[in-house]
Amino acid sequence: MSIPSLIEADRRHLIHPVVSYRAHEARGVTVLESAQGVFLRDIDGNELLDAFSGLWCVNTGYGHQSIVDAATKQLARLPYATGYFHFGSEPAIELASQLVELSPASLQHVYFTLGGSDAVDSALRFITHYYNATDRPSKKHLIALQRGYHGSSSIGAGLTALPAFHRHFDVPLPTQHHIASPYGYRNDFADDAALISASVAALEAKVAQLGADNVAAFFCEPIQGSGGVIVPPVGWLNAMREACRKLDILFVADEVITGFGRTGPLFACEAEGVQPDLMTVAKGLTAGYAPMGAVLMSDAVYQGIADGGDVAAAIGHGHTYSAHPVSAAIGLEVMRRYHEGGLLANGIARGPRFAQGLDALLAHPLVGDSRHRGLLGALELVSDKETRRGFEASLKLPDRIAAAAYANGLVFRAFGDNILGFAPALSYTESEFDLLFERLEKTLDDVLAQTDVRSAIKGSVEFKRTAAA
Numbered sequence: 001m002s003i004p005s006l007i008e009a010d011r012r013h014l015i016h017p018v019v020s021y022r023a024h025e026a027r028g029v030t031v032l033e034s035a036q037g038v039f040l041r042d043i044d045g046n047e048l049l050d051a052f053s054g055l056w057c058v059n060t061g062y063g064h065q066s067i068v069d070a071a072t073k074q075l076a077r078l079p080y081a082t083g084y085f086h087f088g089s090e091p092a093i094e095l096a097s098q099l100v101e102l103s104p105a106s107l108q109h110v111y112f113t114l115g116g117s118d119a120v121d122s123a124l125r126f127i128t129h130y131y132n133a134t135d136r137p138s139k140k141h142l143i144a145l146q147r148g149y150h151g152s153s154s155i156g157a158g159l160t161a162l163p164a165f166h167r168h169f170d171v172p173l174p175t176q177h178h179i180a181s182p183y184g185y186r187n188d189f190a191d192d193a194a195l196i197s198a199s200v201a202a203l204e205a206k207v208a209q210l211g212a213d214n215v216a217a218f219f220c221e222p223i224q225g226s227g228g229v230i231v232p233p234v235g236w237l238n239a240m241r242e243a244c245r246k247l248d249i250l251f252v253a254d255e256v257i258t259g260f261g262r263t264g265p266l267f268a269c270e271a272e273g274v275q276p277d278l279m280t281v282a283k284g285l286t287a288g289y290a291p292m293g294a295v296l297m298s299d300a301v302y303q304g305i306a307d308g309g310d311v312a313a314a315i316g317h318g319h320t321y322s323a324h325p326v327s328a329a330i331g332l333e334v335m336r337r338y339h340e341g342g343l344l345a346n347g348i349a350r351g352p353r354f355a356q357g358l359d360a361l362l363a364h365p366l367v368g369d370s371r372h373r374g375l376l377g378a379l380e381l382v383s384d385k386e387t388r389r390g391f392e393a394s395l396k397l398p399d400r401i402a403a404a405a406y407a408n409g410l411v412f413r414a415f416g417d418n419i420l421g422f423a424p425a426l427s428y429t430e431s432e433f434d435l436l437f438e439r440l441e442k443t444l445d446d447v448l449a450q451t452d453v454r455s456a457i458k459g460s461v462e463f464k465r466t467a468a469a
C-alpha cells in the first residue's frame with residue numbers, strides 16, 4: 001500500500017486505543033516502520049529516539065537477535081499449546097518458576113494472561129472467588145488510588161481513576177472507591193512522613209466507612225504511571241502494605257509498568273521488601289516482543305481457591321492464549337537479558353544520569369517539577385512555578401510539545417495535564433541520554449518560543465534563543 005492509502009485505510013478501519021476517534025480521523029496515523037536499539041523509524045524515513053520504550057514496555061530496546069531467535073525456535077517447535085485439559089509447555093512452566101523465584105517470597109503461583117488489563121481482571125476474579133470460597137462473601141468492595149491506572153477491562157477500568165476510562169462506560173461500580181494519590185508536588189505536606197501518614201489514614205478511614213468485613217482489597221501501582229508518574233516517597237509502599245495487613249484486606253501491587261527493572265530492581269516491591277498478596281505484571285515481561293502478562297498469587301489465596309467448596313469442580317477462569325509458548329520463550333530470553341545480559345545492572349547504573357538530566361531542566365521556564373525513580377520519570381510543566389498553576393487546556397500544550405518533540409526526533413509521553421512522561425530502555429548508553437536531553441531541551445525551547453505560550457508564563461521569561469516565534 002502507498003503511504004496515503006495506508007493512512008486512509010487506517011482512518012476508515014482501524015480503531016486506535018484511547019484517542020478521540022474524530023481527532024484521530026482528522027490527524028491521521030503516524031506509521032512506524034522499523035526499530036533498532038533505542039531508535040524508531042517511521043514510514044517517511046524519520047529516525048526518532050524512543051524515550052518511552054514504546055508504551056513503557058520495550059525495556060530491552062529493539063532488535064535483539066537473541067529474542068528473535070528464541071521466538072523463531074519456539075514457533076518452529078511448538079507454536080501453540082493449550083493450558084486447558086491439563087496440557088502445558090516447557091517455556092511457560094520455566095517462566096512461571098523463574099517469576100516465583102525472582103519475585104517477593106509471598107508470591108508462589110502464576111496465572112499468565114495476554115497483557116496488563118486482563119492480569120488485573122484476572123486478579124479481580126480470583127479475589128472474588130477467594131472470598132466466596134473461604135466463606136467471606138461480603139468482602140466485595142475495592143479501594144484504589146485517584147490518578148491510578150489498572151487497565152481497561154470491564155471491571156478493572158473502574159479501579160482506574162482517569163476520567164476517559166469512566167465516561168460512558170458505567171464505571172466505577174458502587175463497590176469501587178478511590179482515595180487520594182500520594183502526589184507530593186500538588187500537596188503541601190510538611191515532609192514525606194506526613195504524606196505517608198495521610199495515605200494510611202485515608203485508607204483506614206475508607207475501610208472504616210465501608211466496614212472491614214465488606215472490603216476485599218486495595219490496589220495500587222508502586223509508582224503511578226499513566227496518572228502522571230507520581231513517585232511516592234520511599235516507605236509509602238511498605239506503609240500501605242502493612243496497613244492492609246492490619247485491616248485484613250488483600251494488598252495488590254500492580255507492577256505492570258514498574259516491573260522488570262523500570263525503577264531499578266526487578267520489581268519495585270523489592271526495594272522496600274514488600275510482600276504483596278497478589279501482583280500483576282506485563283509489558284517488560286516480554287519487553288513488548290509478544291503479548292503476555294501475569295498475575296502472581298500468594299499461597300494463601302491459591303489454597304483458598306483450590307479448597308473452596310467442591311475441590312473436584314473446575315475453577316472457571318481461562319484464556320485460549322494463557323501461558324502461550326512463544327510469548328513464554330520470549331519472556332525467558334528477556335529475563336536472561338535482564339540478568340546475565342546485564343540490562344538490569346545497566347539500568348541501575350544509568351539512573352543517576354537520567355535523574356540529573358531531568359532535574360537540570362527544573363531551570364527551564366516551563367518546568368515546575370521533576371520526579372523519577374530508576375528509569376521512570378516525569379517533568380510537570382507549569383505557567384507559574386510559585387503557585388504551581390498549570391496551563392489553560394485551550395493552549396493544547398501537550399499536543400504542541402509532542403509535535404515539537406517529533407520534529408526534533410524524540411518520542412515520549414505528553415500527558416493531557418502538562419506532565420511529560422519518560423521511560424527509556426534499560427539499554428540506554430550515556431551518549432543516548434545526552435541526545436535525549438539535548439533534544440528535550442530544544443523541544444521545550446521551541447514550544448516556549450511560541451508567543452502565546454511565552455505570554456502564559458508568569459513574569460518575564462529570559463529567553464535564550466533569538467529565533468523566537
Ligand SMILES: Cc1ncc(COP(=O)(O)O)c(C=O)c1O
Nearest residue numbers: 115116117149150151254256257
Ligand atoms: C499499572 C498498569 N496496569 C495495567 C495496565 C494495562 O495493561 P495493558 O495495556 O497491557 O492491558 C497498564 C498499562 O499501561 C498499567 O500501566
